[in-house]
Amino acid sequence: MSDHDHDQNLDYEAGTASVVDMHDAVKREKVLQPSGHEPMGVTALVLCAMALIGGGIVFGHNNGFSSSIYVQDFYTPEPPPSEDGAAAADENVAWIDKWMKDGKKVYNNCIACHQPDGLGAPGQFPPLVGSEWVDGGTERLGAIMLNGIAGPFTVAGQSYNQAMPAWNGLSDEKIAQVVTYIRREFGTLPEGQDGVVTTEMIEAARELYGGKPTWDEGGLLAIPEDAMLPGAKVDLQTGEPIQ
Amino acid sequence: MSDNSQVTAEDVQERAGIDRSVRFPVMFFFTSAAVWLFVATLFGFLSALKLAVPALWADCQFLGYGRLFPAHMTALVYGWAMQAGIGVMLWLVARLTRVEMTKAKAVIVAGHVWNFAVGLAVFAIWIGKGRSIPWLDFPGWMWMLFALSYLMMVVWVIPMFRVRRTGDVYISEYYVIGAAVWFPWIFITANVLINRGAAPVMAAGAAGWFVTNLIYFWFAPIALAVAYYIVPKIAGRPIFSYPLAKLGFWTLAILAGWTGFQRFMGGPFPAWMPALSGAATLFILIAVVATCTNLLMTLKGRQKLWEYSPSLRFTMFGMLMFAIYGVLAGMSSFFSVGKVLQFSHFLVGLDTLAVYGFFSMTIFGAMYFIVPRVTGCEWVSGGMIRWHFWFSAYGILTLVGVMLVGGLAQGGNMADLDQRFAVSVGNSQGYVIGRICAWFLIGISNLWFVYQMGLMFLGKGRKSEGPTLIHGEPGKSAEAAAGLNPENA
Incomplete structure (x- = not known):
């Protein structure tokens, strides 16, 4: 894919080129200055704190480093609905x-x-x-x-x-x-x-x-063998007390 | 680094010598990457089309989604992104260490092996030998070919760094050397685990780990190295804060390796693994905040240059996408959000955002800076650069938008147990059409780019003095066009 012969634009030889012959892209380039040491702004600090809190929330729900716990908090799958529909079955x-x-x-x-x-x-x-x-x-x-x-x-x-x-x-x-x-x-x-x-x-x-x-x-x-706790019997269908 | 901000004749001569020493490898990687980008875009467009109209070419096995999409991802990641990244890496290391590259021929030979490997990988996937492992779709034995040619290409930056002729280590050097040594680690680890008998569940985990690690351990550092180089160069300003930049670097270095398992939340992994990965993904937002603060403060008062300098515009857009990627990845690390999104279109959109929106756009910025310096001619047309930028920007924003909203809709439908699965497929059809539009826009933008890159490669660039700007007369400096005074402070 490459063609090594297309360097006709680079008509200077190593070490002999004068600055005048250099193409413009190299000449106009600015010098990389030594980096500054300014302090971090408040906004940046607040945003970093938010990232830490978010990560903490995610990490906090991991149930510890147990190799036998597979289900995260908040990730309990919903049970599948019954054939008739869960609401109807409930009644x-x-x-x-x-x-x-x-x-x-x-x-x-x-x-x-x-x-x-x-x-x-x-x-x-x-x-x-x-x-x-x-x-x-x-x-x-x-x-x-x-x-x-x-x-x-x-x-x-x-x-x-x-x-x-x-x-x-x-x-x-x-x-x-x-x-x-x-x-x-x-x-x-x-x-x-x-x-x-x-x-x-x-x-x-x-x-x-x-x-x-x-x-x-x-x-x-000492408690009689057949003693029953006092209380009304209930209807098994409705759970209401039977008088 | 010179204490004096004035450009001296020695500086110019030294820079020209360094650029000359790396010009063949750099142009080789850039042009072959551009060709692969075009191939990848074509596969991406076709795979998006297949998703919307599955019946199209249904009888042709070579045009099925299951082959087109992995071929697209392989060409995009290994053909385009990694090759372009290696080209940028070599140039940056030579410039920053002020050491001329002496092993250009060896690098080019290894580069041919890499291109052969990418071609073979795409072909193997295309004829049905893929493995359906995200980003590692090529046949199992091929990883050694990639690993060896990577080592042959990149190993030279280590001796160059060792004999560097500068006192301080510039922040971009941290990032670029980090990326150079991290890739072999993650690539070999993932491939050995997957190919050499890790349990199937662990292999799936390793594949997810590899994807996010390639993003945070390779794409991100190289893109940040570019941004920390381009922004001060164009603005003519020093970096705002060196400690803040180092904070970003060490945040990535320490945390990136922990990410990846959040893609399997609710899966058959001990619960702490996705939780830890999710937390690490959120902690990495510190690096995002540090980088964005630093770059914006460096550029403060000179933002107007953004309108004129192609390098600055692409780089800053890439950094904006880095921030958006970080936030979206962090958001989907919360269980409540992630459980809806994890099996939806969203993940495809997120990965594409990383490779195209964030990494590629930054690399375009670097290329618009580097190529005129190594070839000695200027870009042909500011108008074409403008088209390249806007079609790319709209394309990637469309893609991320529809994949996010579509992912929420699709994931919500899938989580609703009362609905049949077909409903979730049907409801996501509209968003899939959005994905076609996005790839169409990106395809158009890349036409401008590949055409211009071809002209530069053939030495048919503009010969006149002065940079090619996005707006305004060619030949004026970006500062003059923006109405700013040259600043030496």
Whole structure:
């Protein structure tokens, strides 16, 4: 592509050219002067500060330098809509389905010991499936939730020596949801019971047992086996109390 | 650097000697780059056309978008931008170190190898051997050809810098030497990772990293070196602030390598990688602020020269585009904005803004300054330079405008899960037509440029005294045309 012979304009030889023979572009050129050392203006400082703040905002949402976190803050993808459209589906969902769904979310706190399937770990953590404490009255279950329990105690014929912490930091509604969830999901309910525990019932439990120390097995057994927390039954479709 | 701002006969003679020593490599790179620019523009126009009318030439595999666009990008980046940049780099280093180039023949031989590599790369992509890796589309083994010929062309600037005959290191020297040594690092790293068995996800990350690094580690430093040289030369003023210029340099040097992964936000990377890259892209705005402040303050009171001097006009427009590029890149680093824009036309517009709007316009400025000095004749027509400028400016602004708005529309449609994907394609059709118009304007502007460059190469330039100005009688100085007094302060 290049042609080395087209230098007829450069008719001076190295070292012999006089300034007069130089072409104008070289002659008219100005000298590069030593650079100044002026201070930075306020506007420039403010703009630089804005760049730093912007970068800090982006960097601040990175959840730390963890190699296992893949989702940035503000970047949770929206769930895909259901086939009927999300809004329409929302109206048709029964109250109990939503209550159970929320209960399942709260149950995430429990899965480390009781496991997602409610079977626990044999010899280590007691199961919820087949447990007389779950299948029996709600008063004992509410009491355990609020104050926790320290072993040894017996569940489904096996002895455990573990401590369960108190969950009284959760709201009444969340405790009601998770107790409903474990009773309906893992329990074997007596004839005629729907297993639902309402917020009102947990409020009553807090009045009875709130602030008491951690239970041992003897203290819990003092509560009648089939004692139910007081409160109105609710319509499973609407969630309204039935008089 | 002389303390005296008066031009002495020794200065003139020395400058003429230096220009003479680099004239063959510089003109070789400039003219072959101009030819590649024309090829790239043609591919760019055709690929934009294919995007708007996909059925056009549908039966011809050589005219599919999947081949035209990578061929366009390869010709634009390696054929035009890098070759023009290397030409500018050699001339700047020779001028700034005041050392004559002694290895001109070796550089030209290596330059032929580079041109052969670019031609082979474009041809391979065109016949369907491309790899669909942005900016690294050529077949895998070819990277060594590029790396070796780059080293053969650029290695000479290191000994020239070592034996420099100046006391202080001028700010442009920082930038140009930085660019010379950074390119091998990013190019070899990216290619080794991609070709030698990095996990596929990591290879995608390396490709994105390479694109932004080529922009911040090579295009930006060379363009800034040009701006820091041209602006004081034309204005006859010293640089406003040396520390501020060094702040810009070190900001780039430290932060540029961290950018790139923000292109994959929400992707299968640990969340800190896109976050860190996004933060680095925003921090680099410090370099943008430092550069723009410095150049504007240097030019203060003499902005009117902008209307007359082609070099100054192109360079300052390029720096304006640098600022716009920095802001847009920073803006799309925020998750809330980036998640809408990341898979849209916006990214194509952003990359083109970097290569054409910011780098190429600055390099045009450098060429309008350098070519009369190394060839000994003046540009033919100020009118043609004017057309070149305005068609380029309108072209690139159109492209960036439609790609930004179109990207927002397209990305918004894609993020809306209730809509079919076809809706996002259909709604972006209007913007794609804008892209054709932009490439048409850029194509016209480059006709003027390639024609003038050809005349200069053949020694058919104007022989009379005095520079070719954008407006006004040829032969007058830019200062006289602008009605300013020569200033020696």
